[in-house]
Amino acid sequence: MKNIPRILLKKADELTKYYEKAYPALAPLVGQCFLNTIETTVKEQEDGNYFVITGDIEAMWLRDSSFQVMHYVKYAKEDEELRNVIAGVIRKQTEQILIDPYANAFNETPGKQGHQDETKLNDWVWERKYELDSLCAPLYLAHAYWKATGDASVFDGKFAEMLEAALRVIRTEQHHSDSEYSFQRFHCVVTDTLACEGRGTPVGDTGMSWSGFRPSDDCCTYGYLIPSNMMAVVALGYVQEIVKANQEQLGEKSEALAQEAAALQKEIQKGIEAHGLIDHPANGRMYVYETDGLGHTLCMDDANSPSLLAMPYLHYCEKEDERYQNTRKFVLSKENPYYFEGAAAKGVGSPHTPDQYIWHIGIIMQALTSTDRAEILQCLSCLATTHAGTNFMHESFDKDHPETYTRSWFAWANSLFATLMVGLMEEDFFGVI
Numbered sequence: 001m002k003n004i005p006r007i008l009l010k011k012a013d014e015l016t017k018y019y020e021k022a023y024p025a026l027a028p029l030v031g032q033c034f035l036n037t038i039e040t041t042v043k044e045q046e047d048g049n050y051f052v053i054t055g056d057i058e059a060m061w062l063r064d065s066s067f068q069v070m071h072y073v074k075y076a077k078e079d080e081e082l083r084n085v086i087a088g089v090i091r092k093q094t095e096q097i098l099i100d101p102y103a104n105a106f107n108e109t110p111g112k113q114g115h116q117d118e119t120k121l122n123d124w125v126w127e128r129k130y131e132l133d134s135l136c137a138p139l140y141l142a143h144a145y146w147k148a149t150g151d152a153s154v155f156d157g158k159f160a161e162m163l164e165a166a167l168r169v170i171r172t173e174q175h176h177s178d179s180e181y182s183f184q185r186f187h188c189v190v191t192d193t194l195a196c197e198g199r200g201t202p203v204g205d206t207g208m209s210w211s212g213f214r215p216s217d218d219c220c221t222y223g224y225l226i227p228s229n230m231m232a233v234v235a236l237g238y239v240q241e242i243v244k245a246n247q248e249q250l251g252e253k254s255e256a257l258a259q260e261a262a263a264l265q266k267e268i269q270k271g272i273e274a275h276g277l278i279d280h281p282a283n284g285r286m287y288v289y290e291t292d293g294l295g296h297t298l299c300m301d302d303a304n305s306p307s308l309l310a311m312p313y314l315h316y317c318e319k320e321d322e323r324y325q326n327t328r329k330f331v332l333s334k335e336n337p338y339y340f341e342g343a344a345a346k347g348v349g350s351p352h353t354p355d356q357y358i359w360h361i362g363i364i365m366q367a368l369t370s371t372d373r374a375e376i377l378q379c380l381s382c383l384a385t386t387h388a389g390t391n392f393m394h395e396s397f398d399k400d401h402p403e404t405y406t407r408s409w410f411a412w413a414n415s416l417f418a419t420l421m422v423g424l425m426e427e428d429f430f431g432v433i
Contacts, residue, residue, distance in 0.1 A: 005075075011034065015421060029384075061105045132229065136235035155249050157250075170236075173209045174208070174210070200212055206293035208271035224293060230272065232264075233265055299330065350362075359395065361393075363379050364417050367380065
């Protein structure tokens with residue numbers, strides 16, 4: 001974006017000056033990571049809406065774009081230009097969900113730029129991997145923007161249609177056997193396609209809503225992804241709050257939307273409690289990552305958010321919650337098959353990237369959800385020493401050789417890092433103000 005809202009330039013400068021005193025090794029990173037999304041990934045459209053690429057991929061992910069701009073929301077009340085940008089992102093996401101509520105990523109213009117998979121194709125769609133969190137993330141953004149600014153202009157008739165479409169899909173996927181959705185990709189790694197001729201592995205009805213793919217864009221082993229269902233519980237609460245306060249704008253379907261959101265929220269939460277918890281021999285009562293409602297569970301965590309580690313960040317529970325703490329102990333231990341410890345760092349990785357590669361998003365999320373000062377400082381030290389001299393966050397890096405990494409331009413990671421650094425500055429974590 002050519003004309004950066006002045007409020008963001010001002011805040012980036014404040015961040016840099018604060019960390020020059022508080023943590024000099026991170027000072028070169030904070031300003032440019034804070035601005036990375038707005039400087040390099042946001043593009044105004046002819047209709048005044050805004051398209052947000054992920055960075056090195058020229059497509060807009062519903063989840064990524066929501067959290068790429070989330071750290072700017074708190075400043076939007078002070079700056080009309082920034083309000084226009086974020087409202088434009090919300091309107092664009094609304095349009096995209098209405099194009100295809102099963103898609104996770106979209107093209108800027110219609111064409112054949114995206115994946116040509118065996119599924120219901122649309123030229124606006126880059127990829128049609130159904131991920132429950134892709135419907136939830138724009139609701140997080142819309143709610144946060146409204147609460148921060150008081151601007152309800154985005155809650156129009158199209159937004160109501162989008163809510164109706166999103167709730168319909170969430171409801172349909174409570175009973176995936178009745179769904180028409182399928183997805184197959186050929187000549188690819190096994191995690192890029194769904195088993196059983198594109199339907200995914202069998203599931204039983206649980207009250208939770210099925211997801212074909214994880215936020216990593218890898219396929220689910222079992223269809224009920226617990227972190228995404230947790231996110232849905234929170235997002236459905238946001239829907240109720242938005243609809244009840246804006247009934248006149250949203251129209252005659254408002255009451256039905258609120259009732260459906262409340263019913264789904266209750267059913268999904270009940271499903272999480274009934275099927276998403278186990279008694280772990282070492283950690284006690286804790287959440288699993290996935291289950292199928294047929295007796296199978298998967299104990300792991302992935303650095304991509306929504307994750308089990310991210311539960312407080314996603315506003316599903318408090319940091320001190322006992323079951324979260326039990327789960328966190330598991331996630332940040334070698335019992336989690338995607339937790340790695342090396343000479344340069346330790347943290348959560350993902351099956352989406354090479355074995356023994358740690359994600360910057362995982363380290364940042366660990367700090368964001370910690371109540372332990374020493375742990376936060378350890379995470380900051382790791383972030384300061386694993387960016388390979390680029391002063392940007394990456395997708396993942398080798399635990400022993402951080403100069404070997406994936407995705408040098410990954411805006412979501414930079415935005416999440418900025419979220420952490422802004423929070424620490426605002427609470428004056430280092431006591432320099």
